[in-house]
Amino acid sequence: MDRETHGNAYPILPDGEEGFTVEAARMKFGPGILAELGGDAVSLGMTRVALFTDPRVAATAPFAMALESLKRAGVDPVVYDRCRVEPTSASFLDAADFARDGGFDGYVSIGGGSVIDTAKAANLYATYPADFLAYVNKPLGEGIPVPGPVKPHIACPTTCGTGSETTGVAIFDHVEKQVKTGISSRHLRPSLAVVDPRTIDSLPPGAIAATGFDVLTHAIESHTARPFRSRPRPDSPTARPPYQGANPWSDIGSLQAIRLGGQWLERAVNDPDCAEARDALMFAATLAGLAFGNAGVHIPHAMSYSVAGMNHSFTATGYETVDPMVPHGISVVLNAPAAFRFTGPAAPEAHLCAAEALGADTRGAVPEDGGELLATRLISMMRATGLPNGLSALGYGEADIPGLVKGAAAQQRLLTIAPRPVSEDDLRGLYADAMRYW
Known part of the structure; x- marks a missing residue:
């Protein structure tokens, strides 16, 4: 579709933007593809990983398959299963504390968008420690740009909705302000999305x-x-x-x-x-x-x-x-x-x-x-x-x-x-x- 005839209320600027940037995530898709997770982690240089999930996903067969794949490949996974559905500032901070103390060289998230976003935030604050609101979008936060790349992150969605496995956004509920907000940076985009449709069977x-x-x-x-x-x-x-x-x-x-x-x-x-x-x-x-x-x-x-x-x-x-x-x-x-x-x-x-x-x-x-x-x-x-x-x-x-x-x-x-x-x-x-x- 010709965007110049889009009828948009914002006119095309004669001296405005001429190009757009595509920064698509790496992605693999297929039933049972989680069995390859260990090899994927090794290919990204991971040896000791923070494995983020929630209690419900942790009890499923796909999670067990993913955990076994990591161990079989020689990767040491440390499970964090306290991810909250619809995360809050407090749950992000708890995850960040876990990540900072773990000495991890990579992150794997297996869950819905809440789990994936929690892993993004933990990775960020463990890599570049700062006051919590430093990276949060304005006007609720300071909106400071993420300084640079974070550790490798493999995101494995288990819901058919958020698309968080392909984006550089992490959303949370700012309970004190009674509003949701987030952190946005291209550096937060996962290194690889492993999308296995069998994860949503239940x-x-x-x-x-x-x-x-x-x-x-x-x-x-x-x-x-x-x-x-x-x-x-x-x-x-x-x-x-x-x-x-x-x-x-x-x-x-x-x-x-x-x-x-x-x-x-x-x-x-x-x-x-x-x-x-x-x-x-x-x-x-x-x-x-x-x-x-x-x-x-x-x-x-x-x-x-x-x-x-x-x-x-x-x-x-x-x-x-x-x-x-x-x-x-x-x-x-x-x-x-x-x-x-x-x-x-x-x-x-x-x-x-x-x-x-x-x-x-x-x-x-x-x-x-x-x-x-x-x-x-x-x-x-x-x-x-x-x-x-x-x-x-x-x-x-x-x-x-x-x-x-x-x-x-x-x-x-x-x-x-x-x-x-x-x-x-x-x-x-x-x-x-x-x-x-x-």
Whole structure:
């Protein structure tokens, strides 16, 4: 798609950005591929590794296979199984203490995005010790750039959603501020992603739904982001931000991830015996991670951080065995229909293209219909997979909107990727629209 005719509210700058940088992670994919983990670790020079996971994953057959592979290759794995689902500043600090004391020359993470992000943070603070907020994104943190490369990290996802195995972002819940934020640096991108679809065979349907919708929102936000050529040209190549805006390379991965999600997500949730559906979602998650790690995400994710950060009493279907919280994918997708209705007029062709890829009936549609068609298709999929009916189903109401807006407005790194400017008044309207969909 020609981004110059994208209809984007941010115009192409005549003296602005001319290029984009692709920093894709190394990745291997296939059923049973975790059996090769030991050889992968040796190839990266690992001899003593910090093996990050959580108690539930640690009890699974894929984890046992991975652990045996490491030991068989002569690698000494030291297990850290205290990773928290939806990590906090405190859980990141605990992991960092473990990493600093261990004398590790490499890291392996086996789990969902929470585990992978915890390993990224532990690796960072063990390699370059600093006050915790030093590397955290502004305005909640100081936003100091990561000084350089960290130790090798192999990320092995066990959910079909976050794409964290391919990105340089680590997200956590800043409990004191009641908002999620993160650390972002190309140096945090794992050295290798080992993606084994068999790891999600035992994932409950509710978790498949939550993580699967994270895939879709990653991909749609990446595809509908402001174009990379609407950004100012950086002073130097190293100053180009990790989130560069939509570009021809990111569109390849984002559109295919949207197609796979539209075709297979409902079946993966509602038919637990369909391995083909779950395999497709696992691949879509990695594709979406590659795309948004390059282009960026915008309004649904910016809104999600306060949705999750202000609510620690909700118990989602499929997450009954963990502490009450709003799973990341749910906190994101509940904002998505409202957000895409809002951004549709700024990038109509991109929204219509995404709607068609997701499976919406676009016969006779014009580009200006794209945002509404995309929102309608997402809502239909949400209903078919048993997701909550908007933010009100989490317990939010009109009185909570000011607090939600405050948290979202702090996510300027994400909001500036949207295809149109977003004010606090706009955010108030978006949260109101997201309260209920049917």
